[in-house]
Amino acid sequence: xxxxxxxxxxxxxxxxxxxxxxxxxxxxTHPKEIITEQYPDNRATxxxxxxxxxxxxxxxxxxxxxxxxxxxxxxxxxxxxxxxxVTKFEVSPEGKxxxxxxxxxxxxxxxxxxNLCIVxxxxxxxxxxxxxxxxxxxxxxxxxxLNQPGSKIREGIE
Amino acid sequence: xxxxxxxxxxTSELGADGELVINMGPQHPATHGVLHLVVTLNGETIKKxxxxxxxxxxxxEKMCESLTYRQFIYVTSRMDYxxxxxxxxxxxxxVEKGMQIEVPDRAKYIRVILSELTRIASHELWLGAxxxxxxxxxxxFYAFREREMITDIMEDTCGARLTMNYIVPGGLMYDLxxxxxxxxxxxxxQFKSKVTEYEDLVTNNIIFQSRTKGVGILSAEDAISYGCTxxxxxxxxxxxxxxxxxxxEVYDKVEFEEVIETAGDxxxxxxxxxxxxxQSIRIIEQLIDNIPEGDFVAKTKNVLKLxxxxxxxxxxxxxxxxxxxxxSEGGTTPHRIKFRSPGFSNLSVLNxxxxxxxxxxxMASMGTLDLVIPDIDR
Numbered sequence: 222x223x224x225x226x227x228x229x230x231x232x233x234x235x236x237x238x239x240x241x242x243x244x245x246x247x248x249x250t251h252p253k254e255i256i257t258e259q260y261p262d263n264r265a266t267x268x269x270x271x272x273x274x275x276x277x278x279x280x281x282x283x284x285x286x287x288x289x290x291x292x293x294x295x296x297x298x299x300x301x302x303x304x305x306x307v308t309k310f311e312v313s314p315e316g317k318x319x320x321x322x323x324x325x326x327x328x329x330x331x332x333x334x335x336n337l338c339i340v341x342x343x344x345x346x347x348x349x350x351x352x353x354x355x356x357x358x359x360x361x362x363x364x365x366x367l368n369q370p371g372s373k374i375r376e377g378i379e
Numbered sequence: 380x381x382x383x384x385x386x387x388x389x390t391s392e393l394g395a396d397g398e399l400v401i402n403m404g405p406q407h408p409a410t411h412g413v414l415h416l417v418v419t420l421n422g423e424t425i426k427k428x429x430x431x432x433x434x435x436x437x438x439x440e441k442m443c444e445s446l447t448y449r450q451f452i453y454v455t456s457r458m459d460y461x462x463x464x465x466x467x468x469x470x471x472x473x474v475e476k477g478m479q480i481e482v483p484d485r486a487k488y489i490r491v492i493l494s495e496l497t498r499i500a501s502h503e504l505w506l507g508a509x510x511x512x513x514x515x516x517x518x519x520f521y522a523f524r525e526r527e528m529i530t531d532i533m534e535d536t537c538g539a540r541l542t543m544n545y546i547v548p549g550g551l552m553y554d555l556x557x558x559x560x561x562x563x564x565x566x567x568x569q570f571k572s573k574v575t576e577y578e579d580l581v582t583n584n585i586i587f588q589s590r591t592k593g594v595g596i597l598s599a600e601d602a603i604s605y606g607c608t609x610x611x612x613x614x615x616x617x618x619x620x621x622x623x624x625x626x627x628e629v630y631d632k633v634e635f636e637e638v639i640e641t642a643g644d645x646x647x648x649x650x651x652x653x654x655x656x657x658q659s660i661r662i663i664e665q666l667i668d669n670i671p672e673g674d675f676v677a678k679t680k681n682v683l684k685l686x687x688x689x690x691x692x693x694x695x696x697x698x699x700x701x702x703x704x705x706x707s708e709g710g711t712t713p714h715r716i717k718f719r720s721p722g723f724s725n726l727s728v729l730n731x732x733x734x735x736x737x738x739x740x741x742m743a744s745m746g747t748l749d750l751v752i753p754d755i756d757r
Contacts, residue, residue, distance in 0.1 A: 234585040241580045245517055256524060270531075272538040272556065300450035335453040335544045340552060349538065 273351035274334040277304075277327055279367040280348060286375040287368055289346035291322040298341035303331045321374055329355060329363040397421060405434050411508060412752030416729075423737050428730045432756050439757045443716045448474050448548060448683040451713070455703075456542035458720060459754035461501040462696040464537075465494050467546040472627060473692035473703045474548040477685040483674045486550035487628045492563070492666050493536075493545065494694075495659040499570070500529040501697035502652045509649075509746035510581055513590055518580050525573060528566045535562065548683060550676030563667055567660055577653065591645035595732040595744030598643060605731065606724035609699025610651040611748060615643035621695035633665045648747040684711055698722055698749055722754035 248254060260267070269275075281287050291308040309323040325347075339349055347367065357363060403416040413434035419427040439458060443451040452470045456463035468490055475482060507522035530540040535556040537545035545552050581587050597607070602615040612619045620637040622630040638654040640647035685707040693702040699721025706715040725748050733744045 230585075237583050237585040241517075241584055244576055244579055256527070270535045270538070270556075272536070272553075273534055274538040298449070300446050300453060333453060333542070334539060336538065336552060337450065337453070337544075340547070 269351040269353070271351060272349075273353070274336055274349045275352040276329060276350055276355070277332065277338065277347050277367070278350050279325065279346060281369055281372055282375070284375075285369060285372045287346055287372055288344045288375050289322050289325060289368065290344055290374065291320055292343065294341045294343060295338035295347060298337045300335065300337065301331045301333060303328050303333075304338055322368060325367040327365045327367050329365060330360060398426065411750060414726075414750065414752050414755075418738070418741070420738060423739075425734050425736055425738055425741060428733055428741070430726055430729065435753050435756045437753075437757065440716050440718060444713055447711050448685065448713070451716070452546065452548075453542070453544045455718070456544055457753060458718065458757050459696055459698060459701070459722065459751050460541055461504060461751055462497050462698065462701075463541060464497040464533075464543050464545065465694055465696040466701060467544060468494060468628075469692055469694040469696075469701050469703050471546045471548050472694065473690050473705060474683060474685065476692055477688075477690045477705070477707065478548070478679075478683060480549045480677050480679060482550055482677055484629075484671045485673045486675050486677075488666050488670045489551060489555060489675070490546065491628050491630065491633075492663055492670075493533075493543075495662050496529050496532065496563070496566075498697045499656050499659050500526050500533075502656050503529075505652065505697075505749045506577065506581070509749075510587070512742045512746040513587065515581065515584075515587065518577065521573070521576055521580065525566075525570055528562075528569060532559065532562050532566065535559065547676065549679040550674070552676075554675045555670075560667055560670075563663065567664060567667075570656075570660060574653075574657070582649075582653065588646065590740070591649060591743050591747070594645045594736065594740045595747065596642075596644045597728060597732050601728065601731060602643075605728045607699070607728055608721050608724065609695070609697070609749075610638075610648055610655065611699065611725050611728070613638060614640045614647035614651045616641040619700070621693055621700055625693065627692075627694060629666070630662075633662050635659075635662050645743045645747040648749075652749075682711055684709065685713075693719075696721060698751065698754070699725065718757060720754045720757065722751050726750055726755055 258267075279287050279289060291306055293306045293308075296304045296306050305326040305328075307323040307326065308320055310318045311321045312318055334349070336349060339347060355363070399420045401418050401420060403418055405413040405415045415431040415434065417429040417431060418425060419429075437457070439454055443454055446454065452467050455466040455470050459466055474480070503522045503526040507519035507526075510518040510522075533543060534540050536559055537543035537552075597611070597615045599616045602612040602617050607615075607617075608619050616639060618624075618637060618639060621627075622635075623637050635658045638651050638658060640651050685705065687707055687709040690705045690707065691702060693700055695701075700719065701721060702719030704717040704719070705713045708714040729745060729748060733741045736744070
């Protein structure tokens with residue numbers, strides 16, 4: 222009885238191992254079904270989803286104009302203090318004072334990509350872009366000013 | 380405080396009785412994070428296991444008290460990062476319950492589909508990692524191949540692969556990606572054809588069976604008294620699925636079985652999780668073609684204020700019951716917040732099930748508890 226059990230154990234063990242090895246061998250002989258991506262080499266063809274949350278940017282049009290009114294909704298929505306809006310008063314030719322942004326400081330090292338600022342923005346002035354290669358040698362380079370130098374608010378945005 | 384020199388001193392004192400104290404972790408390939416286990420051994424037999432926590436404590440509960448009801452949801456993704464979507468859902472349910480926000484049907488359906496996809500992804504990762512703990516290297520890559528399809532779906536729709544933050548109080552952050560249904564159906568076909576590979580590689584493997592069967596037995600009484608939930612308790616025969624007992628969203632409209640095993644050993648916990656993946660697929664199949672049209676988010680006020688009082692909501696994550704308890708003073712931030720995480724209760728049972736066994740079996744017991752350390756420590 223003992224011998225019978227022993228032999229059946231051996232047969233079961235070998236057959237279950239072979240079954241597993243067959244699966245492994247299948248992929249060994251079918252390299253086309255392997256899905257590994259060779260990341261740094263395939264940079265040119267690597268496609269990320271357009272919704273991927275990688276970094277906050279402020280889109281500017283051809284006239285170097287943006288749509289940010291400086292309402293600080295994004296600053297209030299941010300849980301980490303990533304965004305700091307510095308406003309100034311612009312005086313129009315008619316002598317009217319108008320609030321506008323001086324700088325919109327974005328600190329990438331604090332950002333958790335939660336998308337709350339994008340949802341909070343009433344004029345769609347900022348958006349997320351699928352850019353994920355953020356490594357730099359100096360931490361201060363991660364503090365960015367989002368509005369381009371010399372840019373101003375587009376006409377008709379309140 | 381417990382420090383390294385004290386541990387070494389303990390060893391020399393205990394050495395006289397033939398006992399040996401070894402430190403497993405904080406950096407150990409099989410602990411899946413910074414978990415420190417002080418294991419007292421007598422030869423190869425375990426006498427006592429003492430988990431030491433606090434290496435990844437970030438005081439998330441205190442942090443949430445300074446965040447508004449819109450902001451505190453994203454922090455919960457950093458607790459149980461493998462079922463972050465379900466954690467977010469639990470917090471959003473609490474805010475909706477407190478403010479009596481009516482969530483549109485479309486949002487409810489999408490939330491459930493994404494929750495089940497998250498559950499499958501979590502179980503897939505667990506399957507690969509646990510097989511690797513027991514010395515099998517190949518299943519890790521096979522499990523990650525299917526999991527990769529889910530993370531791609533998440534990336535398309537939610538914009539992130541792990542910490543999604545797709546749920547806001549009242550619905551969803553934005554609408555589904557146009558390719559969502561097509562990709563989910565492709566995943567279901569792929570998963571169904573490949574799930575037999577796991578059976579061949581892991582379930583029917585004689586080495587895996589003899590390493591897990593009869594190891595780390597947890598009785599139903601102990602599972603209840605230690606507060607175990609999720610697959611750990613269900614493998615011991617305790618019916619504890621929140622989706623069945625307190626149905627939230629559209630779980631009362633779909634048909635699925637609560638997987639219950641009675642053996643209570645490591646192999647039963649393995650079987651429960653594998654069967655749960657199939658049940659999740661069943662739920663997704665029922666919902667994916669019937670997503671109603673309409674709004675994806677309810678209209679809410681800009682500033683959310685919970686009325687004065689106490690609120691509790693619970694959801695079933697991949698690891699068990701996740702509860703959120705909030706005391707509100709009527710302001711924009713919670714006065715006190717407490718998370719009931721499933722991992723903490725499941726870890727507390729480790730000494731009970733592994734003491735008296737061999738040190739080699741500790742890996743099987745710990746692997747099948749499915750510990751996520753940031754969830755335990757938060």
